[in-house]
Amino acid sequence: MNTHESTSIPSNNKNNRGMLRLVSTKDLSRTDWLDVRKRGIGSSDSSAAIGLNPYKSPLELWLEKTNRDQGLAKPNSDDDTAPVFWGVILEPVVASQYQRRTGNKVRKVNAVLQHQEHPWMLANIDREVIGSAEVQILECKTAGINGAKLWRDGVPKYVEVQVMHQLAVTGKQAADVAVLLGGQQLEVYRIERDEILIQKLIELEQQFWRYVETDTPPPADGSDSADQALRLLYPEDNGVVTDFSEDQVLSQAYTELKQVRLSLAELGTQESVLKQRLQEAMGPTTKAVFAEGSVTWKKAKDSVALDLDALLKARPELKTLYQTSKPGSRRFLVS
Incomplete structure (x- = not known):
C-alpha cells in the first residue's frame, strides 16, 4: 500500500452524519484501490453480499474478500468490447447530461468512504450533488x-x-440514478433514504461479513457464479470417500437432486416430442402462427469450417508444434 492511505478522519460536511473518508483515491493505483476494497463491503459489493446481484454470487464475493479469487476471470477495463469499459468512458458524459437536464451541479468525490459505526461498510460514489x-x-x-x-x-x-x-x-437523504440506455436514452430515477431498508441491509451485510471474518464460505445459491466459485475453491479431489448416509439433510438433498434430474429428463423428452410434432406439421414452411404466438423454422446460412482431422492427417507434425495443455476439471456424477 502506498502513502495515499490515511487514518479514518471525520468529514467536515455536517450533512454526512460522521461519515469517514478512509482513503483518498485521487492518485491511488488500481491495485491499491482493489486492496482497499477488500477491507470491507463496498456499495458495488452490497447486492452480491445479500444475494441480489444477477451477475455475482455471495460465494464469489467471498473469494474476492478472502484473496482466493486469483483464478476467476476479471473484466478487462481496457477491452472496448466489455460493458465495464464503456461504463468508465461514459460516466462523465452521463454526469454532464444529468447536470444539463436537472440543473443540479455535481462534483467527483475522490475517496473511499466508511460508515462510522460499521467500519466494514465502505462506499465509492460517482458524484456528489452540490447545493441541492x-x-x-x-x-x-x-x-x-x-x-x-x-x-x-x-x-x-x-x-x-x-x-x-x-x-x-454517507448519511445522505436521497440519490439520483442516471442511466444511459442503449447509448442514446437517458433516464433519471430518484431513490429516497429508507431507514427500515437500511437497517435490514446492514443486518444482511453483517451476516456476510461474518463469513469473511471467520473464513467460512457462504452457502452456494445455484447460480453460474457460485458454480465457478466452487470449482475454484475445490479444483481437485483427494480420493477420499465421505459417508453422508447418516446425515439426514444431505441425504434428503441427494434424493431431491435425483428427483429433479429425472423430472428434467422427462420434460426434455416431452419438449422434443412437442417440437417435432410442430415440425412435422410445418414441413418446408418457414413460419407457423398459433392463437397465442408463432414459431419459425429457418435454415441458417452455410458456413466454412476448418476440417481439423483432415489437416492433422495431412500434416501430423502440426499437432506436436501447436498442441497446448488444458487443465482437467472435476465432473459431478450422480449414481
Missing part, C-alpha cells in the same frame, strides 16, 4: 441493448441496494 436540498448523490449507469431490459420497470433491485448502501454510509 432534495438530492445529494448521483449514481451514473450505462446499459446496452441486453442490459436495458433490466430497467424496463425502473431501477433494478441490485442497483437500488447499491444506492441504499451509499445513503447508509
